[in-house]
Amino acid sequence: MWGPLVPWTVAWAAWAAAAGRAVPEAAGASRACGRAPLCLNESSLQQGCCERERGAASFSAWGLSSESLLDPFPIDPIQENYVRNVRNCIFSVAYPTPFKSRVLLVAVSKEVLEDILDLDISVKEKVDFLQFVSGEKVTPGSVPLAHRYGGHQFGIWAGQLGDGRAHLIGVYTNRHGERWELQLKGSGKTPYSRNGDGRAVLRSSVREFLCSEAMHYLGIPTSRAASLVVSDDDVWRDQFYNGNIKKERGAIVLRLAKSWFRIGSLEILARSGELDLQRRLLDFVIQEHFPSIAVNDSNRYLEFYSTVVLQTANLIALWMSVGFAHGVCNTDNFSLLSITIDYGPFGFMDSYDPNFVPNTSDDERRYKIGNQANVGLFNLNKLLQALKPLLDPRQKQLASQILEEYGKHYYIRFTELFKTKLGLLGENEDDNYLIAFLLKLMEDTKADFTMTFRQLSESTEDQLKELHIPEEFWALQDLAKHKLFSEWVTRYLLRLNRNKGDSDTKRRRRMATVNPRYVLRNWIAESAIRKANLNDFSEVHLLQQVLQHPFQRQQAAEKAGYSQRPPAWAKDLKVSCSS
Known part of the structure; x- marks a missing residue:
């Protein structure tokens, strides 16, 4: 078993050799820049090394690193990729399963490629890029991982869950010094796949790709989406769990986040009594993502919890301000960084209805839009329960008091946002x-x-x-x-x-910058999906453009009817957890 004290290149080479995989030539030789594995050899250094300084690295010279995730934690010692109960680790090494049929690149986010990943948009024309985003090719320095976590699903502890159809394929630190974790979703089985096939289908992948980007442009903290590919592989789904199994097409989204750790990441360790590992994970998260908290402060977990409570209240208030319902607010879908992750049966309200439920699988209406703030409280309480073994009696009491303030934080932020939507000052x-x-x-x-x-x-x-x-x-x-x-x-x-010093013109201009004209309504997404199923991706591309400017009137969007009254058939749309 190799753990955090074993150099990552040695550990990976040992694993790859045992698994019968070739170790890429550049593995371990891609740290010439001192920041991210882009420059692969001395000659590239002499030629000016990092094209990424100009924001347009060639894909052949571009790479990822898994070092920052492999070094701090023990890795699952079992090398075979089969479903099992995993203990005493944060990650299992698991490689994506390539599609068997042809793969088509449906869409890419130019901003994500160029501004986050330092790649020129022309990279989308390259075969090796298509192989990368479809899980066929692993870049040098990358050790694909599946994350072990648990969670409360619909209020009940579900035990081990984990990345059942996602592979964390590496970490990239860009020219701005930002650290991003890249993950393929729909890329095949892992030890955490349970009874699933590890795949995602086109309809759900279109929705995730479009909505994660749409939320970003609405100003809401979210994961991002870099690309969407579709295959001709058959994937069988009972979409509404009614016995009507249909053949669909497999798809993969390359998505990014500063971190994919979630409340369930800590819950599984607390529930299993792996407190030393839980402490190491918490210290890692604090050091990497909460720079204002001193990692050697005895109250660091308390400060961490206070920050998460405040940021979670802010996130849900932001959701409410645009009429967004996540659909599956389980603890395994709530980010420790308080960003929106795991887009499934989400929905933007059409008619205002506090009882709006986008997920037809939610029979109890637990996750209706009007209950999201309460669910946030429930999830934060579960986070507190997971932290308690690491807190002393005084800190436990203070943490409980922090949680009691959640409602006030949410109410204040909700009021601020809706006052802004109405153009109110003071x-x-x-x-x-x-x-x-x-x-x-x-x-x-x-x-x-x-x-x-x-x-x-x-x-x-x-x-x-x-x-x-x-x-x-x-x-x-x-x-x-x-x-x-x-x-x-x-x-x-x-x-x-x-409103002191205000005018009607200023008021209307101000309100137009916070009240979107276009959101990804379910009927709009469905329209794009129906065309995509016929290999017509024109509306996916149109929505990409429209949703980048949700506050601006756009001729193409108006022609498509995106700001008009929803069609009658929109009321009959159903979205479920099945994807």
Whole structure:
């Protein structure tokens, strides 16, 4: 068994030899830059070495490192890739399973490639890039890993879960000094696949690729997506768990995050009594991702917990501000860095409804949009339970008090965001009532969430004062049917008059920067998926462009009807955990 004290190159060479794999020539020789494995030899150093300084590295000279994840932790000593109960490690070495059929590169994110991975967009034309993003080729310096974690699923401890269809293929530190962990999703079986086949299908992969990027441009902390590939491999799915098994196509998303550690990463160690390993993982996470916390501070776990509580409250408030429901808010899907991860049966609300549930598998409506803040509290409590074995009695008491403040943090942040959506400046004791009043009107009239706020940002004060709602403002027209609409408008205009140094033009301009005109509604994603299933990826590409500028009116988006009333068939759409 080789652990954290064994040099990573030696450990990997030993593993690769035992597994019958060839060790790439550049493995261990790619640290010439001192920051990331890009420059592979002395001649490249003499030629100016890092093309990445110009932000456009060639793919043949580009690589990843697994050193920062292999060195600190013991690795699963079992080399074979079969489903099993794993203990006393954070990762298992597991290689992606290449597709058997042809693979097509459907889409890439230019910003992710160029600004995060230091690659020129032209890399998408290269065969070795396609092999890389489809799991066929491993870059020098990379040791593909599957992460061991557990979690509470729908409120019940589910035991060992882990990366059942994802491979962490390496870490990249870019020219900005940012550290990113790259993961293939849908890339085959791992020791944590349970009864699954390790694959993801095209429909769910399109949704993840588009939504992770859409959330980024909405200003919400999220994982990113670099590429999407589809194969002709058959993948069989019972999409709605009703016995109707259908053949679908396998797909893979290359996604990135600063870290993929989640609440469940700590829960599995606490539950298994692996406290030394839990402490090592916590110290690693703090040192790498929480620079304001001193790693030798005796209260570091308390400070860590306080930060996660605050950031989780912020994240869920941000979700609510754009009408986003995650769909599966299990503890294994909640990031320790409080970013949005693991896009499954998510949904953006059309009509405002606190009981909106995007996941048809959620029979108890546990994860309805109006319950997300409460679920956040539940998950943070489970994190606290996992941390308690590492805290002294005083720290446990303080941690419980920190958790009690979660509701206040969430409420403050929610109010701030919705005040901004309404263009309100300064403080007024009636602001909370004004927000609640509007949401109640929206609920009663089933007014569209996104477009109600957007059309308020496009309405002049004179139009509101006269209750003159233009015909194209269909969401506001729905809202105006409420008998109390005029009363709300009167209160709203009085409040706007209290905005010191403001003008109607400034107010509308300000509101237009925070109230999106376009979000990835389920019906819009479904439209793109239906075309993609016929090898027509034009709408995937269109949505990529539109969702990069969600606050700007776009001619192509208007032509596609993305800001119009959702079609009637949208109400019958179903999304499940199956992917």
